[in-house]
Amino acid sequence: MKRLFPTPVLSISLCLLWLLLNLSVSPGNLLLGVLLGVLAPLLMAPLRPLSAHISHPWTILRLILRVGIDVLGSNLQVARGVWTAKHRAPRSRFVHVPLDLHDAHGLAALSMITTVIPGTIWSELALDRSVLLLHVFDLDDEAHFIEHFKQTYERPLMEIFQ
Incomplete structure (x- = not known):
């Protein structure tokens, strides 16, 4: 059957x-x-891809809440950047983020999170899945952004999928 x-x-x-x-x-x-x-x-x-092994339901809930908070905050940042663009142009740039996450399901979730957050665009993933190229709308400190991205999104996804 x-x-x-x-x-x-x-x-x-x-x-x-x-x-x-x-x-x-x-x-x-x-x-x-x-x-x-x-x-x-x-x-x-x-x-169809292989089925995913998902664990740590509390981590999933915390990640969803964190993404929701970041969406609201990023909306405000992008809106402020657009309104003040004639006084201070946004410092847009591409950022290479080294990845420790290699699970296909985790990377798919990371791409959706990146797409949902205003001001960030998933541009390219290296063939060996070791580096992610992101475009960021307004960036002051690249090292801080990379650390924040890895701690806030990549680490919980690694707990969930690996």
Whole structure:
């Protein structure tokens, strides 16, 4: 049974989504929904990454709260930087951050966190996953930024995924 339905929740969801999008439960739509629910997970199974081993639920909660606080603070910093740009131009630059995190799931989470925080852009990851290139909107102290990034985001993700 697991062979035919590797992800039963996904299969049921795809079938229901098909029916919902078509606003019809006709036999033809029902058949197409079932076919979509069965075939799509089977055909896409090779593209799915390995399952992640997640631990330390309190670390996850602290990281989510920290990211939320940083999003608010960065929004204010970027807004202030934009408003005061004619008096003091932002010091944008690229920063190379050495990484100790090598887990694919952890790096994916780190890329989402970086994308969510205003003023930072994930630009490039080295092929060996050892260095991350970030663009920072306004940066005073590069060493302090790197230390903050590693302590605030990379270390908790290492606890969670490695």
